[in-house]
Amino acid sequence: MQGFYGGGMSEQVLLLNATYEPLKVVPWQKAVQLFFQGKVEVVETYDRKICSVHLSMKVPAVIRLYRLVTFRHVRQMVKFSRETLFARDCYSCQYCGKRFERHELTFDHVVPAARGGPKTWENIVTACRRCNHRKSGKTPDEAGMRLLRKAHRPFWSPAILVMMNLNSRAPKIWADYLFDPSRAVLVSGAFDTL
Numbered sequence: 105m106q107g108f109y110g111g112g113m114s115e116q117v118l119l120l121n122a123t124y125e126p127l128k129v130v131p132w133q134k135a136v137q138l139f140f141q142g143k144v145e146v147v148e149t150y151d152r153k154i155c156s157v158h159l160s161m162k163v164p165a166v167i168r169l170y171r172l173v174t175f176r177h178v179r180q181m182v183k184f185s186r187e188t189l190f191a192r193d194c195y196s197c198q199y200c201g202k203r204f205e206r207h208e209l210t211f212d213h214v215v216p217a218a219r220g221g222p223k224t225w226e227n228i229v230t231a232c233r234r235c236n237h238r239k240s241g242k243t244p245d246e247a248g249m250r251l252l253r254k255a256h257r258p259f260w261s262p263a264i265l266v267m268m269n270l271n272s273r274a275p276k277i278w279a280d281y282l283f284d285p286s287r288a289v290l291v292s293g294a295f296d297t298l
């Protein structure tokens with residue numbers, strides 16, 4: 105934003121709907137602009153400050169729209185892909201629960217493909233190489249492994265898109281707004297310690 109200087113910061117800001125549902129990630133300059141246009145309130149801030157001739161303010165970390173934005177495609181199905189699958193599972197192995205980088209993750213057929221297990225949202229989960237290797241061509245029962253949660257077909261979810269846009273890391277200060285607290289244990293590794 106013109107008139108502001110912040111030492112080359114590149115903080116990203118989580119934009120929430122009026123209902124506190126995450127919508128997308130915006131650069132801090134955009135967040136400040138929305139704030140001065142009176143469109144959003146600042147919900148959380150980073151510690152760093154930005155300054156202009158007239159004022160200084162802390163960099164927004166989470167902002168919330170005053171007016172509700174509605175989507176016609178809110179219940180749209182998510183397309184099945186590596187990216188959406190890993191995002192659904194928060195980049196965590198669904199057997200050991202640990203979080204990994206994208207390139208360390210694999211697809212796992214819960215019911216093995218050789219036994220007729222389909223390639224569907226309900227039968228494919230994210231697994232680390234180690235767990236995938238251990239499970240091999242077996243069912244979880246046969247391998248003595250347990251799925252941490254049942255695989256499900258996700259609907260279009262801003263949180264999934266936010267995760268994908270972020271290259272799998274989110275500032276810790278966003279955690280309360282991005283996910284259902286009941287899943288917090290599974291996703292706790294997905295946050296930077298900012």
Ligand SMILES: [Zn+2]
Binds near residue numbers: 233
């Ligand atoms: Zn694992």
